[in-house]
Every structure is written in structure tokens, then in C-alpha cells.
Amino acid sequence: MTQVNKKLEQVTVLFAGDSGDGIQLTGTQFTTNTALYGNDLSTFPDFPAEIRAPLGTIAGVSGFQIHFGSVDIYTPGDLCDVLVVMNAAALKKNLSRLKERGTIILNTSGFDKRNLRLAGIEEGQNPLINHSLEGFKVHEFDITKLTRECLKESSLGAKDRDRCKNMFVLGFVYWMYNRKIDSSIDFLKTKFASKPDILEANVTVLKAGYHFADTCETFSNRFEVKPTKMPIGSYRNIIGNQATALGLIAAAHKSKLDLFYGGYPITPASDILHELAKHKNFGIKTFQAEDEIAGICAAIGASYGGDLACTASSGPGIALKGEALGLALMLEIPLVIVNVQRGGPSTGLPTKTEQSDLLQAVYGRNGEAPIPVIAAASPSDCFTMAYEACRIAIEHMTPVFLLTDGYIANGAEPWRYPKSSDLADIKLNFAKERSEEEGAYLAYKRDHKLVRQWAIPGTKGVEHRLGGLEKDKETGNVSYEPENHEYMVKIRAEKVARIADFIPKQELDSGSDESKLLVVGWGSTYGAIKTVVRELAREGVDVAHAHIKYIQPMPNNLGEILANFDKILIPEMNNGQLIKLIRDQYLVDAKPLNKIKGVPFEAREIKAGILNMLKQ
Amino acid sequence: MAEAKDIQEEVQKLTAKDFVSDQDIRWCPGCGDYSILKQVQSVMPELGIPKEDIVFISGIGCSSRFPYYMNTFGMHSIHGRATAIASGLKAARPDLSVWLITGDGDSLSIGGNHLIHLLRRNFNLNILLFNNQIYGLTKGQYSPTSELGKKTKSTPMGSIDHPFNPLALCMGAESTFVARALDREPKHLRNILMRAEQHQGTSLVEIYQNCNIFNDGAFGGFTDKQVKKENSLYLEHGQPLVFGAKEDKGVILDGFEPRIVDLTSGEFAKEDLWIHDEKCRNKANILTRFFDDPSSENALPRPFGIFYQEDRFCYEEALYEQLDTVMKLKGAPNLDKLLAGSNTWEVE
Numbered sequence: 001m002t003q004v005n006k007k008l009e010q011v012t013v014l015f016a017g018d019s020g021d022g023i024q025l026t027g028t029q030f031t032t033n034t035a036l037y038g039n040d041l042s043t044f045p046d047f048p049a050e051i052r053a054p055l056g057t058i059a060g061v062s063g064f065q066i067h068f069g070s071v072d073i074y075t076p077g078d079l080c081d082v083l084v085v086m087n088a089a090a091l092k093k094n095l096s097r098l099k100e101r102g103t104i105i106l107n108t109s110g111f112d113k114r115n116l117r118l119a120g121i122e123e124g125q126n127p128l129i130n131h132s133l134e135g136f137k138v139h140e141f142d143i144t145k146l147t148r149e150c151l152k153e154s155s156l157g158a159k160d161r162d163r164c165k166n167m168f169v170l171g172f173v174y175w176m177y178n179r180k181i182d183s184s185i186d187f188l189k190t191k192f193a194s195k196p197d198i199l200e201a202n203v204t205v206l207k208a209g210y211h212f213a214d215t216c217e218t219f220s221n222r223f224e225v226k227p228t229k230m231p232i233g234s235y236r237n238i239i240g241n242q243a244t245a246l247g248l249i250a251a252a253h254k255s256k257l258d259l260f261y262g263g264y265p266i267t268p269a270s271d272i273l274h275e276l277a278k279h280k281n282f283g284i285k286t287f288q289a290e291d292e293i294a295g296i297c298a299a300i301g302a303s304y305g306g307d308l309a310c311t312a313s314s315g316p317g318i319a320l321k322g323e324a325l326g327l328a329l330m331l332e333i334p335l336v337i338v339n340v341q342r343g344g345p346s347t348g349l350p351t352k353t354e355q356s357d358l359l360q361a362v363y364g365r366n367g368e369a370p371i372p373v374i375a376a377a378s379p380s381d382c383f384t385m386a387y388e389a390c391r392i393a394i395e396h397m398t399p400v401f402l403l404t405d406g407y408i409a410n411g412a413e414p415w416r417y418p419k420s421s422d423l424a425d426i427k428l429n430f431a432k433e434r435s436e437e438e439g440a441y442l443a444y445k446r447d448h449k450l451v452r453q454w455a456i457p458g459t460k461g462v463e464h465r466l467g468g469l470e471k472d473k474e475t476g477n478v479s480y481e482p483e484n485h486e487y488m489v490k491i492r493a494e495k496v497a498r499i500a501d502f503i504p505k506q507e508l509d510s511g512s513d514e515s516k517l518l519v520v521g522w523g524s525t526y527g528a529i530k531t532v533v534r535e536l537a538r539e540g541v542d543v544a545h546a547h548i549k550y551i552q553p554m555p556n557n558l559g560e561i562l563a564n565f566d567k568i569l570i571p572e573m574n575n576g577q578l579i580k581l582i583r584d585q586y587l588v589d590a591k592p593l594n595k596i597k598g599v600p601f602e603a604r605e606i607k608a609g610i611l612n613m614l615k616q
Numbered sequence: 617m618a619e620a621k622d623i624q625e626e627v628q629k630l631t632a633k634d635f636v637s638d639q640d641i642r643w644c645p646g647c648g649d650y651s652i653l654k655q656v657q658s659v660m661p662e663l664g665i666p667k668e669d670i671v672f673i674s675g676i677g678c679s680s681r682f683p684y685y686m687n688t689f690g691m692h693s694i695h696g697r698a699t700a701i702a703s704g705l706k707a708a709r710p711d712l713s714v715w716l717i718t719g720d721g722d723s724l725s726i727g728g729n730h731l732i733h734l735l736r737r738n739f740n741l742n743i744l745l746f747n748n749q750i751y752g753l754t755k756g757q758y759s760p761t762s763e764l765g766k767k768t769k770s771t772p773m774g775s776i777d778h779p780f781n782p783l784a785l786c787m788g789a790e791s792t793f794v795a796r797a798l799d800r801e802p803k804h805l806r807n808i809l810m811r812a813e814q815h816q817g818t819s820l821v822e823i824y825q826n827c828n829i830f831n832d833g834a835f836g837g838f839t840d841k842q843v844k845k846e847n848s849l850y851l852e853h854g855q856p857l858v859f860g861a862k863e864d865k866g867v868i869l870d871g872f873e874p875r876i877v878d879l880t881s882g883e884f885a886k887e888d889l890w891i892h893d894e895k896c897r898n899k900a901n902i903l904t905r906f907f908d909d910p911s912s913e914n915a916l917p918r919p920f921g922i923f924y925q926e927d928r929f930c931y932e933e934a935l936y937e938q939l940d941t942v943m944k945l946k947g948a949p950n951l952d953k954l955l956a957g958s959n960t961w962e963v964e
Binding site: 032035036038183230231232233234235236237238246249250253254258260262279280281282283285287289290291293294297298299300301302303304305306307309323324326327331416417418419420440456457458459460461462463464465466467468469477478 | 637638639666667668669670671673676683684686687688689690691692693694695697699700701702703704705706707708709711712729730733935938939942943945946947948949951952954955956957959960961962963964
């Protein structure tokens with residue numbers, strides 16, 4: 001069977017099915033394969049908060065979108081070219097996300113009477129027979145039946161056999177895009193090393209899906225998406241939370257400190273704990289505490305003892321940590337706090353993404369309590385910024401907030417990973433032993449950066465007491481002196497402000513001072529903004545883009561950059577938070593563009609916002 | 617070796633004075649905390665631990681000012697969380713001698729959760745729980761150990777909160793060292809402190825402490841000369857449970873029920889009594905239930921001393937054992953390998 005390969009520049013595929021259909025695994029497998037093939041890519045897993053959401057219902061639909069291409073890719077794609085659906089609910093939920101004349105690959109056994117009813121599709125409205133899919137290219141097969149056929153001889157029970165059907169889909173899609181299936185076979189061999197019958201069944205079905213696509217003659221051609229031209233280097237695929245964990249490990253390793261992680265499981269931050277727990281040969285102490293407060297307090301104790309300490313959580317957990325954050329700030333000890341943001345307030349939307357904890361990070365404590373805040377812009381950037389968070393925390397003796405969000409924490413992209421020797425050195429400033437002749441140790445004496453020493457227990461001659469009460473500016477003893485308190489409040493603020501001298505200058509990601517409009521973003525909106533700004537440039541519309549990664553303090557030159565533009569647009573996945581900080585600090589008339597739907601911006605939404613502002 | 621010897625010599629030279637910090641003590645005159653501070657300062661030199669390896673960590677409350685007065689490392693942290701902070705410190709630094717200072721509000725109310733989890737994990741550290749059955753620092757509200765009906769500013773009609781029995785709670789939380797002492801029995805307190813430090817695991821010492829401002833005499837039944845011997849039972853491992861001004865009363869265990877017997881009638885001799893065994897969890901559970909109001913009829917005497925001691929692995933031991941195991945299994949860390957992961961490709 002010889003088919004012509006049709007070349008495509010970029011493709012977006014959305015896999016969707018019931019929570020139990022193995023959609024996330026199918027998606028991550030296709031992602032690994034695509035990355036190894038050399039395509040640039042971006043993914044967006046989207047799953048229900050419930051572990052076993054009601055079977056067959058819209059609420060129970062799990063999705064995994066991947067956008068890959070031979071060109072640079074910065075977002076998981078707006079609308080998709082191919083929609084793979086395992087049941088009626090998945091189709092009903094996602095059909096509006098499919099491009100006109102897009103392709104649907106559909107499992108007919110997910111459209112029986114029961115599934116239609118569970119999906120809330122009225123009798124007579126079955127999309128397989130009511131012609132509603134006529135505008136699309138539909139390829140329908142009974143994937144469940146085909147899977148069962150392949151496994152006639154298998155020793156597995158009926159339930160386990162049916163669970164292999166995602167491999168049929170994966171094989172099928174591999175064939176469509178002219179891919180080898182080896183990476184998935186290797187994966188299955190590792191995953192099911194101790195379960196040979198399950199391994200065999202999965203491999204059989206994967207191959208069957210691949211061959212079926214070849215022989216069923218449903219396609220007149222296969223598709224080819226050539227590898228992307230990327231900068232020279234070594235690459236791997238990386239997920240945001242994994243990158244955050246690696247950044248922490250790398251910083252501990254480089255600074256020759258033990259890494260301590262204290263935390264409490266919470267969506268979508270738990271994977272950081274899971275990843276760290278995998279690499280205990282790096283001497284990582286992971287401590288699953290009894291609650292969020294104990295998580296950060298244990299980290300404070302470990303940092304006081306001289307470990308590089310970290311805690312991670314999401315909005316509600318961060319709220320619980322508030323008082324301890326104030327203590328860490330008063331103690332002036334290093335601590336990294338990762339907030340993998342999700343939809344709020346309260347429990348909010350645990351599995352959905354949002355950027356609505358920025359003001360919580362900047363202001364959310366009692367008293368005058370400045371803490372440096374930085375934010376990652378993409379899955380791989382989580383590595384860079386986690387490393388930076390550790391560097392700032394250690395070199396400036398302060399708690400540091402790292403903001404990521406559910407979108408980049410679970411999303412994946414290719415990563416040109418660094419060599420350990422390329423990573424910046426981290427300077428430690430431990431107090432040294434002192435003899436009595438040297439006089440009393442001054443625990444809060446500061447250097448030119450206004451930073452005190454890290455004076456850990458076990459160091460002879462530097463015994464001192466500290467705590468949450470206001471402290472004397474030098475000894476650290478309790479002080480209620482009015483002058484001293486005002487001085488300490490100002491010095492703590494100045495200490496954080498001076499970090500601006502030790503971070504990179506703000507650069508324009510695209511455009512120039514001459515551009516007609518500046519888009520200012522932060523965090524995970526990076527990809528969508530970049531995609532739009534490039535697209536507009538191709539269309540002859542000159543727009544600049546600055547992406548702020550250091551939010552507190554902001555880069556020293558940000559004010560100058562902002563002053564060059566009459567029109568500034570700030571897209572955020574919240575009700576307008578960075579914009580408050582920018583307006584406050586720079587008195588510029590920036591305009592907001594907000595999306596608060598639990599899902600990332602689509603490039604077209606930002607494009608509309610820019611064009612609209614340009615018209616005014 | 618020479619270095620170790622030097623350290624030892626230096627440690628031997630330490631006296632109680634070396635543990636007195638330069639800070640003025642701000643507890644109310646007459647507060648029971650003074651006596652406890654003095655005993656702790658005098659016990660320290662006997663531990664044989666260099667001063668710089670000792671850390672006092674406290675939460676919030678009157679007793680939590682304690683670290684400021686010790687010339688060691690110290691942290692006066694936040695309300696109820698000293699337990700969690702000390703856990704992290706011990707995980708990072710098993711080499712340190714960590715002393716946790718807390719009160720009945722700090723550890724049993726706002727910090728109740730962390731206390732029980734610390735006890736079950738059994739980090740090797742010492743908790744001194746100053747129980748004065750009142751909130752002192754906030755000026756006199758009832759606490760989770762105040763007796764039922766307690767009239768305070770926040771309970772003008774009397775408290776309707778059933779109080780905790782702190783040591784029964786600790787037994788329930790899988791504590792490995794449970795003891796009770798009194799601010800007014802310094803010698804006994806010192807002995808208990810020594811035993812607490814020697815115990816490998818979390819040592820919980822409840823110390824009855826008189827708040828002479830807001831709850832004066834709360835423990836008078838166990839401290840007033842006229843009555844204390846009638847109401848208090850001093851536990852000694854391997855010894856019968858004897859009490860009373862003339863050591864004329866004993867306790868026997870009748871099935872599961874403790875019963876007071878008269879040692880003067882000739883019916884019971886000391887050999888017939890309940891022999892204290894600090895290794896016996898079941899008996900310790902019953903002993904912690906000796907919690908009667910001393911003024912009530914047929915009240916069981918309140919025990920002081922070590923109720924229970926168990927040798928169980930400490931959290932930090934297990935933690936480092938796991939790290940060693942995985943290090944042997946996976947080999948020394950290689951950051952470049954970790955960053956590369958298992959699937960990479962080259963762009964040339």
C-alpha cells in the first residue's frame with residue numbers, strides 16, 4: 001500500500017475520551033514521539049477534577065491537545081485539525097474546537113444508546129446518523145471491537161483487554177503522521193516490565209492500530225510534518241512541574257546544599273513533590289507534612305539548619321502558608337515557595353489554570369512584608385526560574401515566590417537542556433565560627449546588598465536568638481523601639497528592591513521602540529502573545545512584546561521601555577493584576593485584556609484585543 | 617581525635633551561667649516559668665553537648681519567650697508551629713539537640729495538629745509543654761486544659777469546653793516518651809529533663825506551671841505542702857505505686873480498674889501493689905487516665921514521672937537510611953544525566 005505523503009507545516013490534534021480511556025497516556029506518548037522526531041510542540045492536558053468522574057458524561061471527558069510543527073510552536077493551538085473521540089460526550093464537548101472541514105476519528109462503540117444518553121444527546125440526534133458531521137472528514141471505526149479482536153488469544157480479562165484500546169488509537173495516529181512506533185514500545189516495556197501479559201497485549205494493539213490505518217484505506221495519503229529548525233544543542237521533552245523540580249535539584253547540587261522539600265499534596269502542584277521523591281540519590285529530603293502550614297514550617301526549620309528549603313502549593317495552600325511566609329521574611333532565611341496557580345478563589349477550579357494569585361504573592365501577608373516574586377513563562381522556563389528563585393533566595397537571604405500555573409505545569413515542550421557547568425554559580429554566605437575575643441555576634445548586620453549572614457546552629461560562637469517579633473537592627477534581639485521598627489520595615493523593603501541590581505534587564509521579546517503598541521505579559525501567556533505578535537508582523541502590523549519574569553522587584557529599565565509606548569496592552573488570565581502593579585509603579589495608562597475561563601488564551605483572542613486597541 | 621577531646625574538655629567546663637543569655641527576663645514576678653528556666657539552664661551543662669549544637673524553638677505564648685533567655689541557638693516562631701519547624705530542623709540536622717518549648721494553648725489548641733503528627737513521627741527531640749491551664753499572654757481566657765465551668769473573661773458563665781487530658785492525647789498519638797513534672801519540684805524536674813534528653817525519639821514532658829496572675833493555685837492540690845502527698849503519685853520504674861503523707865496508700869490494678877488500697881490495715885502489702893513498668897503501654901494508658909479532680913471523693917492520685925518509654929526508630933533515622941539505600945542503588949548523583957533524562961535528541 002503506497003501512499004503519498006502530504007507535507008504540513010503544523011498540526012493540532014485533540015485526543016478526547018472518558019477519564020478511564022487512557023487519553024492522557026495516549027497524549028503524552030504521542031508527545032514524546034513527536035519531540036524525539038524533532039518537531040517543536042506545545043501541549044495542553046485538560047482533565048476533570050474528579051478521579052472517577054461519572055462514566056460517559058460530559059463532566060467525565062478528559063482531553064489532551066498537542067500542537068506540533070516544522071515551524072516554531074508556542075501554544076497548544078486554538079482550534080484543532082484532528083479530533084480523536086472515544087465516546088459521544090467527548091465529541092459533544094469538543095466539536096466546537098474543531099476547524100471547519102477538520103478530521104474526526106471516532107470510536108463508534110462510544111455512541112451506543114447508553115453513551116448517547118449519558119452525553120445528554122436526545123434520541124434521534126445521534127451525530128453518527130443525523131448528518132450533523134457532514135462538514136467534517138469523519139473516520140469511524142468500532143475501536144473497542146477491533147481491540148477485542150486483536151486480543152482474542154490474550155489471557156487478560158475482558159476489562160483489561162478493553163483498556164488497551166487507547167493503544168489502537170495511538171498506533172492509528174502514528175501511521176497518519178508517518179511515525180515509528182518504537183518509542184512507545186520502549187515505554188511499554190519499561191512500564192509493564194513485571195506484567196508480561198499486559199505488555200504483550202498493549203504492543204499487539206498498538207501495532208494493530210498502526211497496520212489497520214495502513215490497510216483500511218480510509219486515507220488517500222499520510223501526512224508529514226518535518227522536524228523544526230531549532231538552535232543547535234541537545235534536546236529533551238519536558239513538563240512544567242518536572243522542570244520546576246529539576247531546577248530546584250540543580251540549584252541544590254550547584255550550591256552543594258541538601259535540598260529539603262516540605263509540602264502537602266494539592267492539585268496542580270503535587271507532581272513537583274512526586275518528581276523530587278524520584279531523585280533521592282541527590283540527597284533530597286521530601287517531607288509530606290500533615291498540612292500546608294506544617295509543609296512550609298518544616299521548610300523554614302530546614303532552612304534555619306542550612307538546607308536549601310522549598311515548599312510548593314497552589315492558591316488555597318498558599319493562603320494557609322501566609323503567616324509562616326511572614327516569619328521566613330522576618331528571619332531573613334532562604335526559602336523558595338512555588339505557587340502552581342489554579343482557578344480561584346477558595347477551592348475554585350482545581351484542575352483549571354489561572355493567573356489570579358499574583359497580588360496574593362506580592363501583597364498577601366500581614367504587615368509590610370515584601371517578598372521577591374518571579375514567574376515562569378513556559379514549561380521549560382520553569383527550570384530556569386526555579387533555579388533563579390533558589391539563587392535569589394540564597395544570595396539575598398529571603399523567601400522567594402515562584403509563580404507558575406496549571407497550564408505550563410502540566411504542559412510539555414521540547415527543551416534545550418543546559419549542561420551543569422553552564423549553570424550560574426550560587427554564592428553562599430554562611431557565618432563562620434567566632435571566638436569570644438571577637439565580641440558578640442551581630443545576627444542582623446548587613447552587607448552592601450543589605451543581606452545578613454546565614455548563621456546556622458552548630459556554628460561555634462554565633463549563637464543567637466531570632467523570631468517573629470521585631471528585631472533590633474544589629475543584634476536581632478527583640479526591639480519595640482519606634483525608630484528601630486520604622487528602620488527595619490524600610491530596610492527589608494530596600495533589601496528586596498535592591499535585588500533589581502542582580503537580575504537581568506528587561507528586553508523586548510519582539511518588536512522595537514518604534515512599534516505601535518506594546519503587549520506586556522507575564523507567566524504562561526508568553527506563547528500565545530508571541531504567536532500573535534509574530535503573525536501580526538507577517539501581516540505587516542508592527543507590535544512589540546515584553547514579557548516580565550521578574551515581578552517584584554521589576555527590572556530597573558522597565559520604566560524606560562514602557563515610556564516609549566503610547567499604547568500598552570496587558571493580557572492576563574485574571575481580572576487585572578499585573579496591570580495594577582504597572583499602573584501603580586510607572587503611572588502609565590495600560591489597558592487590560594482579561595480571560596478568566598479556566599483555560600489559556602487562544603492566540604486569536606489576543607490578536608483581536610491588539611487589533612481593537614490599534615483601531616482606537 | 618585531638619579535636620574531639622578538645623570539644624569534650626570545653627563542654628565539661630560549661631556551667632549553668634554559660635546558658636544564661638544577656639536578655640532581661642520579662643515574665644511576671646512569681647511566674648512558674650522562672651523555676652523551669654533555672655532547671656533547664658542547670659541541666660544543660662550535664663548533657664555533654666556543645667552549646668552551639670543546642671537549639672530551643674518555641675511557638676507563641678508566655679512560655680514561648682523561653683529561647684530568648686537561653687544562650688544557645690534559638691527561634692521564637694509562630695503560634696502552634698514550633699513543632700513543625702523543629703521537625704524540619706531535625707530532618708535537616710539530626711546532629712542537633714533540639715528543645716521545643718510550648719504551652720497548653722500553643723500545642724493543644726492552635727498547634728494540636730502538628731503536635732500529634734510530631735509524636736507519631738518520633739523525631740528525636742524534647743518537648744517541654746508548660747501547662748498552666750490558662751491563656752496568660754492574651755490576659756486570661758480559658759485554655760483547652762482549663763477545667764469545665766472555668767470562669768474567665770471569655771467564659772463569664774463558666775467554660776462548657778470539655779478539657780483535654782494532655783498525656784492521654786499523647787499516648788493516643790503514638791508518643792514514645794510521656795512524662796509529667798511540676799515547676800515546684802525542681803529536683804524531680806531535673807531528673808525528668810535528663811531522661812528526656814537521653815530518650816531517642818520525641819520526649820513529651822508536661823510541666824504543671826503556676827500562672828500566679830490569671831490562674832493562681834491551679835495545681836495547689838499537688839504543690840501545697842499540706843495536701844500534695846495525698847494527691848500525688850511519684851512514679852518510679854520497677855517500684856510499687858505508693859502515695860500518701862505517710863506512704864500509707866497504694867494502687868492495685870483490679871482487672872482494668874485501678875483501685876486505692878490502705879497499706880496500714882494489713883490486708884495489702886507493698887508487694888501486692890501495681891508495680892510501675894514504663895515499658896508497658898497498656899498500663900501507661902491507664903495511668904494517664906488518673907486524672908481526677910484532687911478534691912473529689914475517692915480521687916485517684918495524679919501521677920508524676922515517666923509514664924511510658926518505648927524504643928522506636930526516629931523519623932530522621934529512617935529518612936537518612938532511605939537516602940543511603942537509594943544512593944547505593946542508583947549511584948552518586950549525576951546532574952547532567954538527570955537534566956538529559958532518558959529520551960534526548962541532538963540538533964546539529
